[in-house]
Amino acid sequence: MVQIVLFAVLxxxxxxFASRKRALVPGKLQYVGEAGYGFVRNSLGRDIIGSHDFQKFVPYLVSMFFLLLFNNWAAAIPFFQFPTFSRAGLVYGLALISWLVYNGVGIKKHGLGGYLKLQCMPSGVTGPILLLIVPLEFFxxxxxxPVTLALRLFCNMFAGHLxxxxxxxGGYWLIFQSGVLGYVPVGILAWVLFTAIFFLELLIQFLQAYVFTLLNAMYIAGALADEH
Known part of the structure; x- marks a missing residue:
């Protein structure tokens, strides 16, 4: 809990600080900040939600993306080395926020009955098949x-950390604790694989922040849409 607050503050x-002193010719920090903001605004906001409605959701999406990214990359920082969202409770809390946002947006636009109809009744489907389709779509x-949204992030962070x-x-035990000289090369190989997986995990941690934010944008777009 302390860690998620700390990295939210960071x-x-x-x-x-990236946006405090905006200049026509950006410095390094402003350049990185603008690149990250533009990436989320354009590829996750405008392109997914649509140019008419996306702007008001940009602060939410940008905050979500960088909160996830900083907390995921905590696994790569010495003395932390623990991805915050490998704790299931924190992930489900974040998924609950997402659930409230996209359902709230849909209910605000269509009303409760209209929103449930759009979410549970695909256009063009009529007749007795609706008795099967409506409960499945609602479920x-x-x-x-929100459960699948949370599980995707949690499982990737937890499995990568393990x-x-x-x-x-394992490499440390094979080299220093096993007492068998023949295990040393295997231990060195384990450390080589550890290094390779470490850099792969940096990419996965970024991708999970991207995917979680992308799905939030898709759910908001679906809630705003006039057809299922």
Whole structure:
């Protein structure tokens, strides 16, 4: 809990100082901040939600992306070395916020009844098949969606963290604790694989921040749409 607050403050500080002294010719920090903001604004906001409605959701999406990114990359920082969202409770809290946002947006635009109809009744589907389709669509779009959103992030962060521990500690035991000289080359290989997986994890941690924010944008776009 302390870690998520700390890295939320760091994410805020990064965005604040990157935008505090805006100049026509940006410095390094402003350049990185503008690149990150533009990436989320254009590829996750405008392109997914649409040019008519996206702007008011940009602060939410940018905050979500950098909160996730900074907390995921905590796994690569010495003395932390723990991805915050490998704790399931924190991920489900974030998914709950997402659930409230996109459902709130849909209900505000269409009304409760209209929103549920759009989410549960695909256009063009009529007749008795609706008795099967409506409960399935309700379960999929309203109930299960935040669970799958959270599980995707949690499982990737948790599994990657365990994999790094396995190769790091396994290599240490094979080299220094096993007492078998023949295990030393295997231990060195485990450390080489640890290094390779470490850099792969940096990419995965970025991708998970991207995917979580992307799905938020897609759910908001779906809530605003006039057809299922």
């Amino acid at each position: 994410a805020f500080a990064f965005l604040y 999929s779009n309203i109930v299960v969606r 994999l790094l521990i396995l190769f790091a500690m």
